Amino acid sequence: MSRVQIIESSVRKDGSISRQLTEQFIAQWQAAHPADIIGVRDLAINPVPHLDADLLGGWMKPEAERSAEEVQALVRSNELTDEVLAADVLVLAAPMYNFAIPSTLKAWLDHVLRAGVTFKYTATGPQGLLTGKRAIVLTARGGIYAGSSADHQEPYLRQVLAFIGIHDVQFIHAEGMNLGGDFSEKGLNQAKAQLAQVA
């Protein structure tokens, strides 16, 4: 059994291409592996808090010295890391906003990249602790950026996922979504066909 955690981040509830890809993923995954999807966290509906002094206090201070606010911030943050720790497969659905990821997804990553939980510092440098996991990233973009220096989604997400130990990462990009006509249709069909190959 491969437990799957899904993270949605498009602000659009209707007409979202990345949500359309997630929907396809869920349908095909559930057909092949019933009961494997352990959670769908929607960062547009329930944004996670930005890092703040209370959370840093909760992370850094010994338990006995934490304030009530720091404990509360820590409990909320632990929920996010627990979800990732429990998953074998992480599916991130991300629109391209201003050449990068939605700020809600960045805020989520700021919780998930956590020293002592998802990575640790060693004498030879940081080491990712989430070994044996796989990630699938479903993106939607208005233009066409894959492989170009303006793509600050794929290289960034590869870097942060590798940092926490996830090296098996597959990207599926629906590109040209705002170019209209043939471009949009071709880009979406291509992404859907690629996604259909994902086991």
Ligand SMILES: Cc1cc2nc3c(=O)[nH]c(=O)nc-3n(C[C@H](O)[C@H](O)[C@H](O)COP(=O)(O)O)c2cc1C
């Ligand atoms: C605030 C905002 C910024 C965007 N920035 C970019 C961008 O930098 N590059 C791009 O190709 N498309 C950009 N787009 C277009 C979206 O990536 C595109 O509409 C995509 O389909 C959105 O994902 P969704 O359909 O899942 O909501 C932007 C859209 C919005 C709303």
